[in-house]
Amino acid sequence: MKTANIRTVRHDLSTVLGHVRNGETVAITYRKRTVALLTPPPLAEAERDRPWSGLSARLERLQAQPMPRETAADMLAADRERY
Numbered sequence: 001m002k003t004a005n006i007r008t009v010r011h012d013l014s015t016v017l018g019h020v021r022n023g024e025t026v027a028i029t030y031r032k033r034t035v036a037l038l039t040p041p042p043l044a045e046a047e048r049d050r051p052w053s054g055l056s057a058r059l060e061r062l063q064a065q066p067m068p069r070e071t072a073a074d075m076l077a078a079d080r081e082r083y
Contacts (some may be wrong), residue, residue: 001023001024001025001026001027002016002019002025002026002027003026003027003028003029003034004016004027004028004057005029005030006028006030009029016038017019020038020040020053021040021066024040024041025038025039025040026038026039026075038051
């Protein structure tokens, strides 16, 4: 669980809410005592957009694409020779 004091919440609310959006609970403290817990809604777990959620589908699409015959280094060398 992350913790944030009142000053941090007031000045950097977007970062604190980013942690909550990612499913973390943030304890808000005042003078080193927890005064509130900021948690995501219970139904948001299934709805939350995860950065790695569609990884397998993206990987399958990439693997279905044909691989180039020459390496990136060869392409770069050929491009540099052109100029």
